[in-house]
Amino acid sequence: MNIQKSFEETDKGTLYVVPTPIGNLEDITYRALKILESVDVIAAEDTRNTKKLLNHFDISTPLISYHEHNKRTREEHLLEKLKQGESIAIVSDAGMPGISDPGFEIVQAATESNLPVIVLPGANAALCALIGSGLPTDEFYFYGFLPRKKKDKEAALAQLKNLQATLLFYESPYRLKDTLHAIKDIFGMRKAAIARELTKRFEEYVRGTMDELIAWSEKNELRGEFCIIVEGSKEAEKNEGTEWWQYLSIEEHVDRYMEKEIYSSKAAIKQVALDRNVPKREIYQAYHVGKTD
Template sequence: MTESCCLYIVPTPIGNLGDITQRAVEVLGKVDLVAAEDTRHTGILLSHLQIQVPLLALHDHNEQQRAELLIGKIRQGKNVALVSDAGTPLISDPGYHLVTRCREAGVNVVPLPGPCAAVTALSAAGLPTDRFAFEGFLPAKEKARDDRLQSLIDEPRTLVFYESPRRLLDTVTAIARLYGPRPLVVARELTKTFESFYSLPATEMVAWLAADDNRCRGEIVLMVAAARPDPEALPSEALRTLTLLQRELPLKKAAALTAEIHGVKKNALYKWALEQADCDGAGESV
């Protein structure tokens, strides 16, 4: 099959250079231009592969502007390869705007299979893999991070995050505070010399990471076990709705409306609200 005048999506190794596929090498060797997240980083890889091809920087700050330039080159009969610093482009890396514009412009996009840190880590983590949710990087600011984690607290799939070394301990601490002792796996330096997997309940992982700074170093994939379904548990969204309605309505009416909105039992909502009021020392008179 001959593939020409297109944009190739080319995954590159996440650590071990031996993981690059033969097809990736062939494509990088025949294209007219490589769009790279960091041309210096990609230049080292191409030098290792003994490939000489022009490089063009394409990153978060210039991608939308460069998209039209690259589409123009493809329409002129040039083949272009898109690579990120490591792994599969677009997976928490630049490329979304370029691929979207190519699709809109009728330019052929050819994806190559290859390395991806999230899937590599998940395959060896010992957590359920039949269903998982890849969330990329959590927000850097504390409140936004906690809000995102809170929104995922009832997620029935294994959660997969990327995290930076400097934020790992803070993130795991937040997970332990919000999720309790839920199983958690930290995968570090995948495919590299110091590759490691650590599995502990989130509450214990905090102390383990804090005990040695070296445990937070390297490229990190963080995985959290799915929420266990509790047939008696009320959905967090229903509790949020009930809390808001109680500000304006009597408890009985708020519980009835919440039950209708979320399809849960009114009595369970009513009981939960009374328990919360007792905990606050301010029960409601009905």
């Protein structure tokens, strides 16, 4: 068990997780500036990018790189500084560290070493996009970036298809069209929204159906980072608290996904394993044995 009283006196340093603006510098908080100015060092995803932010606010705190390619080797160095009583702020290029950006690993390592971690509130693209989308906010699921390969992307979406929560994705302008088509193919027609360039001068929301969003993406030049927000499933296939597939054999269960949902056999087997909460290899073996009987 790890119990942290964040503002008690300690001889150890504190790791501060500091969100930075996602476009509009006025979104920085007074508290974030105070922390960035007072810590011993700032661990930054890109020191050149963070240097511009610090220069804008006349902050001269030393910088050290902490990014996807060096985070493991840098971890011990940062932990040692914390153990010696130095305080560190971790920042990403924009938004909240740890959300589709480096940060989770050092936070985990610090907590496992009983070192205090304090997270500041601040800018986050996914939450801005969710609230601005006009889709339900009472329950949502943040996925981040989907896999790049088509089969992996389709498999990931197949796992999310039956969630009733609003779904949040990040995507680059280069893969937006393909991702929208994949979402439409797997989820079918749903309400959705695209948000881009959030908090910046050219901030834009596109709200409509999946077909309307796809049509918009085909007609417009795509620039900036995108958030995709998709309404959750409205097809709760249950009957009086009983799972719809309860009385189906494994073979029938897999075939249902392949025939009615147009899944590949691999994706169908994976979804059946998730439905039944059993290892995928058991579904694979049972399905193929049934097919050869």
